[in-house]
Amino acid sequence: MRDWLLYRTFWDLTITGLALGSIYSLVALGYTLVYGVLRLINFAHSEIFMVGTFGALMASQEFLGIPMLEDGGYPYRTGFMLLVFLVFILLCAMVFSGLGAVALERVAYKSLRGNGDLFGAVVLAFLTGFVVSMVFVDDTLANVIVAAILTAPITMGYMSLFRRGKQSPRLAFLISAIGASTAIAEAMAIWGPEKREQYQTPRILEKDVLFSFLGADVRVDNVIVIVGALLMMVALTLFVNKSRLGRGVRAVAQDAETARILGVNVDMIILVTFALGGVMAGGAAMLFTLVYEQSRFNIGFILGVKSFTAAVLGGIGNLKGALLGGLVLGLVENYASAVFGGQWKDVVAFVVLLVVLMFRPTGLLGESLGRARV
Amino acid sequence: MLLEVRDLHVFYGRIEALKGISFGVNQGEIVTLIGANGAGKTTTMRTISGVRTVAQGSIFFEGRDITGIAPHERVKLGICQAPEGRGIFPGMTVRENLEMGTYVRGGKDSQKSADLEHVFHLFPRLKERIDQNGGTLSGGEQQMLAIGRALMSRPRLLLLDEPSMGLAPMLIAQIFQIVRSINEEGISVLLVEQNATQALRAANRAYVLETGYVVKSGSGSELLDDPAVRAAYLGG
Numbered sequence: 001m002r003d004w005l006l007y008r009t010f011w012d013l014t015i016t017g018l019a020l021g022s023i024y025s026l027v028a029l030g031y032t033l034v035y036g037v038l039r040l041i042n043f044a045h046s047e048i049f050m051v052g053t054f055g056a057l058m059a060s061q062e063f064l065g066i067p068m069l070e071d072g073g074y075p076y077r078t079g080f081m082l083l084v085f086l087v088f089i090l091l092c093a094m095v096f097s098g099l100g101a102v103a104l105e106r107v108a109y110k111s112l113r114g115n116g117d118l119f120g121a122v123v124l125a126f127l128t129g130f131v132v133s134m135v136f137v138d139d140t141l142a143n144v145i146v147a148a149i150l151t152a153p154i155t156m157g158y159m160s161l162f163r164r165g166k167q168s169p170r171l172a173f174l175i176s177a178i179g180a181s182t183a184i185a186e187a188m189a190i191w192g193p194e195k196r197e198q199y200q201t202p203r204i205l206e207k208d209v210l211f212s213f214l215g216a217d218v219r220v221d222n223v224i225v226i227v228g229a230l231l232m233m234v235a236l237t238l239f240v241n242k243s244r245l246g247r248g249v250r251a252v253a254q255d256a257e258t259a260r261i262l263g264v265n266v267d268m269i270i271l272v273t274f275a276l277g278g279v280m281a282g283g284a285a286m287l288f289t290l291v292y293e294q295s296r297f298n299i300g301f302i303l304g305v306k307s308f309t310a311a312v313l314g315g316i317g318n319l320k321g322a323l324l325g326g327l328v329l330g331l332v333e334n335y336a337s338a339v340f341g342g343q344w345k346d347v348v349a350f351v352v353l354l355v356v357l358m359f360r361p362t363g364l365l366g367e368s369l370g371r372a373r374v
Numbered sequence: 375m376l377l378e379v380r381d382l383h384v385f386y387g388r389i390e391a392l393k394g395i396s397f398g399v400n401q402g403e404i405v406t407l408i409g410a411n412g413a414g415k416t417t418t419m420r421t422i423s424g425v426r427t428v429a430q431g432s433i434f435f436e437g438r439d440i441t442g443i444a445p446h447e448r449v450k451l452g453i454c455q456a457p458e459g460r461g462i463f464p465g466m467t468v469r470e471n472l473e474m475g476t477y478v479r480g481g482k483d484s485q486k487s488a489d490l491e492h493v494f495h496l497f498p499r500l501k502e503r504i505d506q507n508g509g510t511l512s513g514g515e516q517q518m519l520a521i522g523r524a525l526m527s528r529p530r531l532l533l534l535d536e537p538s539m540g541l542a543p544m545l546i547a548q549i550f551q552i553v554r555s556i557n558e559e560g561i562s563v564l565l566v567e568q569n570a571t572q573a574l575r576a577a578n579r580a581y582v583l584e585t586g587y588v589v590k591s592g593s594g595s596e597l598l599d600d601p602a603v604r605a606a607y608l609g610g
């Protein structure tokens with residue numbers, strides 16, 4: 001009986017579900033922040049997470065020289081040094097993801113805002129060509145060449161579109177997002193030494209059982225993930241509520257035009273918003289590699305879809321909603337895979353989303369960053 | 375002249391909302407723009423704040439051409455606005471809303487609390503509501519908050535876009551009284567109003583806007599006595 005499995009391992013499933021859920025929550029924050037400020041779903045956010053896992057990989061393997069899977073061969077002696085290592089890897093992942101998010105904003109989105117300029121049209125045209133070509137050809141280099149050739153004519157089309165309408169259509173952002181997402185993943189698949197294969201990330205610490213809780217073994221890495229994610233979310237909340245720039249983010253989310261009238265530099269706030277989302281995704285990426293010890297060019301996809309689901313589940317645009325949505329999703333997935341079997345895990349997540357949206361169309365906590373006191 | 379607008383043209387797509395208007399505000403004055411719905415008053419105010427693009431013409435502040443500079447630079451120079459519809463941040467407390475007025479300046483906490491006290495002196499009601507969310511205030515309280523927030527930036531020129539909109543007569547009189555006392559502190563005021571009688575009484579000078587043109591100008595009392603203005607805007 002599977003229910004029996006759920007019963008016997010309930011607390012185990014709870015701990016690992018909370019750990020996975022915390023990672024969803026951190027990534028969900030990025031979707032929610034950008035949505036709150038720009039009313040835009042940043043579909044390339046999953047790739048920002050992926051870039052962060054490679055940041056963590058490079059930090060531990062290249063910069064710190066932690067060897068692969070050698071028990072006891074860690075280059076640190078004390079618990080304090082371990083903490084320093086963890087923080088260093090975390091910061092590297094955050095820098096990778098944060099810079100990635102900022103670059104993404106500047107290249108793929110910025111020039112589409114307002115009336116849309118020539119640079120925006122060129123980027124959009126290239127990404128469109130790239131994605132279209134990917135449908136037909138399964139070779140990245142060929143796709144790049146096709147996209148480059150198609151760029152000029154498509155650019156002219158977009159320019160005339162921009163000129164006619166007052167603003168770039170929402171669809172332009174969607175195309176740019178999907179295109180950028182694909183381009184980042186493909187770039188990683190080409191340039192990395194393992195190409196499209198999976199990377200193993202070094203084990204940073206022994207995954208000892210720290211303590212037992214109601215018969216469940218609580219492993220040290222799960223504790224680090226849950227505590228670390230909570231700390232990051234507390235820091236983000238403090239930043240958004242107390243700092244000057246954080247106030248600016250909230251002001252733009254609630255009423256962009258009034259914010260500008262009061263002297264908020266909206267362009268800079270948008271950049272800050274992407275950076276914040278990126279840094280959180282970087283944190284998630286580091287915690288992810290700590291537990292799952294792997295990375296790959298397409299690792300962001302499923303995690304991104306789940307985290308986006310978490311954001312919508314909690315109420316997109318709502319920071320607390322991202323936390324709640326992530327945790328609920330992580331738990332439900334774990335319980336469901338114990339009852340119905342692992343293959344149902346992903347399906348159950350979406351069923352939960354559908355059911356919640358049927359009864360609460362704006363998610364569990366509803367209000368957006370605009371309305372709620374975050 | 376503190377503010378000078380010369381031959382301003384502003385478009386929304388192909389629609390020309392301002393068709394070459396010119397006017398000015400002298401240091402220490404209250405100047406009012408009156409006009410019917412859709413005359414272009416709000417467009418003018420937002421263009422002065424820098425959130426609408428100028429197609430032609432220029433804006434000078436203290437003799438300096440500010441036509442092309444960013445909105446936050448204008449706040450730094452001393453232009454701040456309580457916009458039409460009040461623009462209260464609904465999810466921020468009264469205190470946070472007020473502190474948004476000091477966003478550009480930054481400033482020390484001691485300065486901030488001095489400015490807060492000043493605003494509370496003008497609007498004691500806001501002090502009682504300090505930790506309440508902006509979105510839960512009444513219309514009158516929101517208007518006080520919008521004006522108070524603009525004052526927090528220590529403006530030299532205060533732009534007020536229909537501060538009396540939707541308020542009861544008692545409250546309107548109170549708001550105009552406060553506008554006068556703000557002006558007595560040395561802050562110049564550009565006031566947009568549909569409530570023309572009150573506005574013309576408060577103003578040193580006034581301009582009448584009609585479908586994107588300035589069609590008349592004069593001192594407040596001149597326009598109050600003008601038969602055409604009386605017929606069109608003062609109910610006969």
Ligand SMILES: Nc1ncnc2c1ncn2[C@@H]1O[C@H](COP(=O)(O)OP(=O)(O)OP(=O)(O)O)[C@@H](O)[C@H]1O
Nearest residue numbers: 386389391409410411412413414415416417418568
């Ligand atoms: N965002 C916009 N998009 C398109 N047209 C606009 C926009 N805002 C204003 N307009 C048009 O510009 C003209 C001037 O509008 P504006 O809001 O400046 O008038 P107003 O004098 O402030 O009117 P009211 O007294 O009703 O506030 C109107 O014809 C209006 O329809």
Ligand SMILES: [Mg+2]
Nearest residue numbers: 415416417458
């Ligand atoms: Mg108006």
